Amino acid sequence: MATGPRRTPPRPTTWSVVTASLALGCAAGSRSSLGIAGPVLAAPHAGSTTAGGAVTPRRRVARAGALLAVAGEIVGDKLPEAPSRLDPPGPAVRMASGAAGSVALARGRGAGPAALVAAALAGAVGGAAGAWGGAAWRRAAVGRGPDWPGAVAEDAVALALTAWAVRR
Numbered sequence: 001m002a003t004g005p006r007r008t009p010p011r012p013t014t015w016s017v018v019t020a021s022l023a024l025g026c027a028a029g030s031r032s033s034l035g036i037a038g039p040v041l042a043a044p045h046a047g048s049t050t051a052g053g054a055v056t057p058r059r060r061v062a063r064a065g066a067l068l069a070v071a072g073e074i075v076g077d078k079l080p081e082a083p084s085r086l087d088p089p090g091p092a093v094r095m096a097s098g099a100a101g102s103v104a105l106a107r108g109r110g111a112g113p114a115a116l117v118a119a120a121l122a123g124a125v126g127g128a129a130g131a132w133g134g135a136a137w138r139r140a141a142v143g144r145g146p147d148w149p150g151a152v153a154e155d156a157v158a159l160a161l162t163a164w165a166v167r168r
Helices: 014-030 033-042 057-076 090-108 113-142 148-167
Strands: none
Touching: 014 033, 014 090, 014 113, 014 148, 033 057, 033 090, 033 148, 090 113, 113 148
């Protein structure tokens, strides 16, 4: 094995950061917890393990909290008394979640300052698109039938977008 200077991984391109941020923002527009939970759940263990490789309690709590938030939102969304995502402050929360999660994702990839700003903007735009677009799609998909099949399909799309964004 050759020993030499350690190379730092290259910074991601702004375009890759923006596309991942748009996807994560759209997911947050559908399920607001995914904006933050996606990067928390996908983050590598660097800096959150002990010298022996065990995951720290703080890391375990963050991951458990993220999973509980996503599960709670997915279940709560199916309840008839769940408010519309378009009622204030819903859209603002979803945009903020998309922006914050996108910045966390970009920082974890070593993005530079310009890419961080682009990530925040793309995540917020994605959050707005996901909130209004998801609500419109769901209304059109279910028509006069029960709401839950559309909600389950939307969950699947939001989870897939999150998985794609954090692995991109």
